[in-house]
Amino acid sequence: MPVKTMRDAINEALHQAMAADDSVFVIGEDVAGCMGSSGKPGSVGGVFGVTSGLYDKFGPLRCVDTPISESAIVGAAAGAALMGMRPVAEIMFADFIGVCMDQIVNQMGKFRYMFGGKTTCPAVIRFASGGGFSAAGQHSQSMYQVMTAFPGLKVVIPANAYDAKGLMLQAIAEDDPVLFFEPKALYQTSCDVPDEMYTIPFGQAAIVREGDDCTVVAFGQMVNRAAAAIDALAEEGITCDLIDPRTSSPLDTATILESVAATGRLVVVDESPPRCGLTADIAALAADRAFHSLKGPIKQVCAPHSPTPFAPELEAAYLPSVEKIIAAIRATLS
């Protein structure tokens, strides 16, 4: 099977979805690039390269380059989706949700409910999320933990190239609005990715490792770190389930609770700050619904309650490390 990076896997999904369905189009700033300049239009393909080649193949009507106007980009996607199109908008860094929150939360996320279930809004909004690049406070946040709180939106966080392609094709096929968070630290990571189209249903977690002693739930780029931690502990005979929910909304609570019931211990890992985040959410789920299975304290491994720092050594201290995850697993086992 061909090996592809996450960037190429998502790009391939976009190419295939647009070729298969005329109502699919991409929109965002620099999704083509070089518009109005002496450079060749389409030669950027998104600042992360994810929309590469779409302009050349599908032209300016379906690879719609925009000004830096995030509210108008999301609004345009939402409005086009209400008319039956299937837009895939790019907002670039997830942090920029701050400038288009209304269009995401109050508009597209609520259309169906406020309008009595009489419409659909099949829009996908893409974001590059997460830390690891010394991109500091306004270009490093994961943000998906915030957006998970809003009913009406679906929230996707792929952790590898295979999942990214299948989840993107599912996102485009969804009739509900989907927020698709691409951990930018994973764009260059690769694995086997089939050439053909396939989908991965939302709300179905991936079980990345299987074990008996502890359940570890991790999102996005933390899945790899959690796997490394678990593999290190396996050498000591400690084995863990590793669950990657893949979508935080809907959340596969059944898989998490089944695992916790079996292991009696839970560690939740995410790179977001701790308050009102996914680790707290899943810890509360287990405390509420698996309390009598628990044999030790639930441990949360996440960033501290601070903005993402710039200096590499500070950011390394900020993000959950393999060592911190190992320590958390040991703590709940002790």
Add this chain to the structure above:
Amino acid sequence: MSIPKETLLRAYRQMKTIREFEERAHAEIMNGQIPGFTHLYTGQEANAVGVCEHLTDADAIVSTHRGHGHCIAKGADVVGMMKELWGSAEGLCKGKGGSMHVADFDRGILGANGIVAGGPPISVGAALAAKIRGNTQVAVSFSGDGSVNQGTCFEAMNMAVVLQVPAIFVIENNYYSEHTNIRYAVGCDDLKARTEAFGFPVFVADGADFFAVYEAAGKAIAHARAGKGPAGVFAEQGRYHGHFVGDPQYYRGEGELEDLRENHDCLKNFRARMAQTGEVSDAELDAIDGEVMSLIERAVTEARAAPRPSADQVEQDVYINYGT
């Protein structure tokens, strides 16, 4: 400009329907029959009707918190709307949206909107859909003088020009964004020039005059439909009620409301014009008045009797499919 009699009769009926819908809604709110926050369109009827008479069901509109008039003008079911105001399970939105979120997708109504200037970006998207598909549909966003200072409005106007989509920005200046006059809130002296600086033509009309709005909107919509990109309509006309029902209206000058109702009334103006041209008789208009009053009475009677939503509806319609 010659307007077919059929259009004249329908336009009058629509304006009268909006007027009576709103005045009755006002009375029922004061009686405690309608819950929530309601913003009435009374006085501005010619704006919505003057624009929507140029549109078909295939064209889209995006409305505002003061949206009843736009929805009626675009063809929304009046009884279903009244039921929605009541919060009935039979309301247009099953009692989940209420006054600020009336929508009727079969009529191209992409929803009233509780966020000032929330609509213009959405209308750009609807217009973009038309452009991508290569059809002649247009998308209209109604928004008020309060919306013109929102960044989303600027973003939408600029993007509509950049993408050359058939979006029409109808700015209804009723002089007050909530309780603040446009003279304070808009920093420049010439809002038309400020808007045209985005790169599209703006057509100005007296919002109390159906014929003026119809003509201005006709030019704007023809411009957009012809593939020449976005256009704007400015219509000036005060609202007869407060920002919301219950607004004490401390901002009104002495005699202001009386002057509006007496000298800036689209229904009176319409009748005066018809008396002058003889195109439609008083008797014909009186007959419409009677039919409208019956319709509104029926809407209220049905809304009062309509079934209430059940508690199991709370979590319905959030998603099409959420799995777990």
